[in-house]
Amino acid sequence: MCSFRCCMCNYFPSYEFELSFSISELCMGSLSYPSSFTQKICAESKQSQKTSNHIFDLRSSLSSVKAIPRNIGELRSSDKGVMAPEGKSEPKLVFGEAGYVLEDVPHFVDYIPSLPTYPNPLQDNPAYSVVKQYFVNEGDTVAQKIVVHKSSPRGTHFRRAGPRQRVYFESDEVHACIVTCGGLCPGLNTVIREIVCGLSHMYGVTKILGIEGGYKGFYARNTIPLTPKSVNDVHKRGGTILGTSRGGHNTSKIVDSIQDRGINQVYIIGGDGTQKGASVIFEEIRRRGLKVAVVGIPKTIDNDIAVIDKSFGFDTAVEEAQRAINAAHVEAESIENGIGVVKLMGRYSGFIAMHATLASRDVDCCLIPESPFYLEGKGGLFDFVEKRLKENGHMVLVVAEGAGQENIAESMRSMDLEDASGNKLLLDVGLWLSQKIKDHFSSKKKKMTINLKYIDPTYMIRAVPSNASDNVYCTLLAHSAIHGAMAGYTGFTVGPVNGRHAYIPFYRVTETQNKVVISDRMWARLLSSTNQPSFLCQNDLDGGAEKDLTASESEYLEGENCNGHYVQSASDDGVKSIQGEN
Ligand SMILES: Nc1ncnc2c1ncn2[C@@H]1O[C@H](COP(=O)(O)OP(=O)(O)OP(=O)(O)O)[C@@H](O)[C@H]1O
Numbered sequence: 001m002c003s004f005r006c007c008m009c010n011y012f013p014s015y016e017f018e019l020s021f022s023i024s025e026l027c028m029g030s031l032s033y034p035s036s037f038t039q040k041i042c043a044e045s046k047q048s049q050k051t052s053n054h055i056f057d058l059r060s061s062l063s064s065v066k067a068i069p070r071n072i073g074e075l076r077s078s079d080k081g082v083m084a085p086e087g088k089s090e091p092k093l094v095f096g097e098a099g100y101v102l103e104d105v106p107h108f109v110d111y112i113p114s115l116p117t118y119p120n121p122l123q124d125n126p127a128y129s130v131v132k133q134y135f136v137n138e139g140d141t142v143a144q145k146i147v148v149h150k151s152s153p154r155g156t157h158f159r160r161a162g163p164r165q166r167v168y169f170e171s172d173e174v175h176a177c178i179v180t181c182g183g184l185c186p187g188l189n190t191v192i193r194e195i196v197c198g199l200s201h202m203y204g205v206t207k208i209l210g211i212e213g214g215y216k217g218f219y220a221r222n223t224i225p226l227t228p229k230s231v232n233d234v235h236k237r238g239g240t241i242l243g244t245s246r247g248g249h250n251t252s253k254i255v256d257s258i259q260d261r262g263i264n265q266v267y268i269i270g271g272d273g274t275q276k277g278a279s280v281i282f283e284e285i286r287r288r289g290l291k292v293a294v295v296g297i298p299k300t301i302d303n304d305i306a307v308i309d310k311s312f313g314f315d316t317a318v319e320e321a322q323r324a325i326n327a328a329h330v331e332a333e334s335i336e337n338g339i340g341v342v343k344l345m346g347r348y349s350g351f352i353a354m355h356a357t358l359a360s361r362d363v364d365c366c367l368i369p370e371s372p373f374y375l376e377g378k379g380g381l382f383d384f385v386e387k388r389l390k391e392n393g394h395m396v397l398v399v400a401e402g403a404g405q406e407n408i409a410e411s412m413r414s415m416d417l418e419d420a421s422g423n424k425l426l427l428d429v430g431l432w433l434s435q436k437i438k439d440h441f442s443s444k445k446k447k448m449t450i451n452l453k454y455i456d457p458t459y460m461i462r463a464v465p466s467n468a469s470d471n472v473y474c475t476l477l478a479h480s481a482i483h484g485a486m487a488g489y490t491g492f493t494v495g496p497v498n499g500r501h502a503y504i505p506f507y508r509v510t511e512t513q514n515k516v517v518i519s520d521r522m523w524a525r526l527l528s529s530t531n532q533p534s535f536l537c538q539n540d541l542d543g544g545a546e547k548d549l550t551a552s553e554s555e556y557l558e559g560e561n562c563n564g565h566y567v568q569s570a571s572d573d574g575v576k577s578i579q580g581e582n
Pocket residue numbers: 181182183184214215216245246247248249270271272273274275276277278280299300301302420421423
């Protein structure tokens with residue numbers, strides 16, 4: 001016998017359901033396929049003249065599932081979770097009323113039946129026991145889209161992050177590890193610190209290992225024991241105390257190492273590549289049937305991770321960029337026809353450059369990868385530089401490192417090199433642009449004296465410690481990650497969606513990258529603040545036909561998004577769903 005509560009309306013049947021289905025149906029099909037188990041339950045509720053269309057969340061009643069007198073030993077190997085034919089687990093979708101969809105994250109019970117649960121030790125923690133309703137309701141979900149119309153479907157939701165009433169680990173059973181991968185980012189040490197302190201102070205965990213040097217550290221480097229004492233002031237330092245790397249993701253060696261060391265919670269901090277790696281590790285762990293939670297904490301200075309509002313360290317980087325822009329401005333305005341050029345990070349997206357420009361107000365022109373630009377001719381960059389110099393006597397130009405890569409490749413031999421993770425190595429747009437501007441103004445035709453200073457603070461803006469607001473954000477991320485792992489969730493990335501922390505399945509944050517949408521209001525704000533040309537209609541300005549946009553150019557023009565970025569939805573119709581707020 002087992003009882004359920006509807007996760008939409010809290011409907012709680014006054015009778016208990018006879019469990020006429022097998023435990024494998026329960027563990028496999030129910031949450032993923034509403035057409036199977038959920039409908040079965042709804043049919044039961046109809047029979048008893050109760051309201052229909054309830055969505056029953058089995059998690060809330062899994063402790064009672066344990067008590068079902070069916071033998072777990074009956075499980076066949078095919079019962080170990082919902083696996084797609086190629087061995088990859090399928091998305092867990094729960095459908096509700098009015099177009100509600102929950103894109104749920106995996107849970108141990110999906111592939112390990114009959115796990116015991118324990119009361120959450122937080123209920124006895126003096127710091128938390130005073131908090132009214134500290135535990136989140138099992139059915140709480142976070143909407144991906146918050147700007148809606150009367151008739152809009154309710155749309156995609158993610159499971160709300162936070163502590164649960166019951167946990168799937170006893171404190172002394174937990175053996176956690178933390179690894180940092182990819183490039184540096186302000187706040188890495190804060191996240192490490194808060195995972196260690198959170199596990200220790202909230203859940204009484206004592207065994208926490210740091211994996212040195214990124215993914216390859218699992219099988220090729222030493223580990224460091226981490227304690228609240230050893231990480232006490234690491235948040236004051238930039239970088240990562242664990243070290244990081246690119247490349248070296250050997251799934252079976254990594255999972256062997258996890259298994260051999262008896263690790264059962266893996267916290268993986270990194271960008272899109274890292275989250276892809278974490279997803280593969282999760283799949284292998286699930287295939288082996290291990291009770292190991294794999295949790296991703298999204299990190300990237302570029303702020304291009306899909307679904308989440310913002311990545312940690314981004315604010316710090318934008319703030320640090322102000323120092324370089326200020327220096328460029330001081331240099332430029334102190335000399336006749338002074339031009340300050342500042343290169344900022346942003347491999348495929350221009351968020352840092354866009355925000356740093358908007359924050360500064362000293363910038364005359366911002367160039368980003370999403371907005372192609374041209375140098376010569378009417379409406380081109382040279383024209384604009386000359387105009388600004390004539391108007392103001394100086395100018396500041398901010399360029400994201402990924403901008404204008406096609407222009408550079410056209411004028412010099414591109415070598416198409418990649419780093420160890422397969423990311424394209426960029427040509428130095430700052431140097432190239434500075435040289436082009438110098439050449440243009442010193443040409444016989446122009447003969448205009450300019451004084452150009454090129455500042456390249458790219459690594460400086462990501463090597464600093466995180467600022468106060470990023471520190472708070474890192475704490476929330478770490479805590480949400482811990483609560484999720486303790487509650488038995490796995491295979492997820494944690495992050496804020498419209499301000500609420502949520503558990504997001506790996507595939508949603510890795511299937512696409514956020515980009516600045518140049519037809520959006522945020523980019524329009526930048527254009528109106530700098531009063532720079534949009535560089536979109538060279539042919540128009542030259543009196544020719546409208547410029548044919550390439551596929552990638554038109555992608556950046558699609559949709560309206562007030563935060564200036566798009567997220568491609570996983571919906572079948574392929575329509576881009578826009579997240580953001582005014
Ligand atoms: N598709 C993938 N499958 C498995 N592992 C991957 C994949 N892509 C990247 N990785 C691994 O993830 C780690 C980090 O990847 P990458 O160097 O691309 O940085 P990132 O996490 O994207 O961070 P950032 O680019 O913001 O610095 C590397 O060790 C790399 O081998």
